Amino acid sequence: MTDTRPGIVICAWDAGESGWDPVEDLSGEPWNPNGARTVPVPSASPEALASTLSAHLSDRRCRALLLVGRTRSHEGFRLQMRAENRSLDGAARRDGVGPSVARATAPVAEMVRALKEAGLAADATSEAEDDAGSYLLYSVLSSLPDGADTPAVGLLRAPEKESDDAVQRAVKTAAQAMARHLAPLPRSRAI
Template sequence: MAELDQTSTDTRPAIVICAWDAGESGWDPVEDLSGEPWNPNGARTVPVPSDAPEALASTLAGHLSDRRTRALLLVGRTRKASGFRLQMRAENRTLDGARADDVGPSIARATAPVGEMVRALNEAGLAAGATSDAEEDAGSYLLYRVLSGLPDDADTPVVGLLRAPENEPDAAVQRAVKTAAQAMARHLAPLPRSRPV
């Protein structure tokens, strides 16, 4: 109950950060012995652990249905590049290549400030670029499912997918995630203050 009270009075918008691969060790949101997750300036992070893609898509959609959650950063690896990649779109495909949604659009575009995130990563000394090429993995599947499931009548949250090179050391992945999340946080307005009932 105390945790709910704390987040309900916190006017910082939440950024959900999720490394979808259970074996991914590069992103650990807790950076010291306090047990508290790292937070960018002006926002708070909500770490979500990996799970089976279907279950994880539902979990992430649930987080984004909370108006206090204004952003989602998916984190994974790429086998197609030697630098960090911000994936700008995902196709309507299941993990085995079939159409995921018969009525959904064929492509969903990330809503994250990709150009600013790429610039921030490069300024931090991390080679990065943006790509429209989707990779056939859980990351692309999750990006599509989350984006295509957003309600039309709500303020669109900032949603992006960051891929690290396959053999990138954990320390560099940590730095890249923090840099990308901070760039996202700059686009988020503080939450309105709760009024007493």
């Protein structure tokens, strides 16, 4: 049978992040939001990860990306709405000809609303943090081709001291909110 569910890539960029585990039980199968299938991507070096994530999104069956990481500057969950054109160390521009800022394409307002409805403190921010998450968000967004069929790309930050259970719940809630905006794949793209 053909799987017409669009793919949503979920990636915790920090190798030490224990809050997001796509496999919940002994089945070895990753969790999937309603109406979509999860494509888990393990952490790697930021440069390699940017390339891997962009390759996944170039596959027309993958329609979304949720980056997951921590924030050191806030007490609640945050959805980062933009990223600046900065190198990984923040000392220079990442791309000499790219735009100064890239804006997230995920349904941020709906994601924040869903997180709040799940009982989690959450908001959206235009402030980037100087870390691999912001670097990855910019790298992926700036590599997307122009067009009306742009994938949903977002970055969810959990408070630094938040429990793994709360992070797991937040990732699932945000991914489910993203999945509600994804249309089933045409049969010609389904796997």
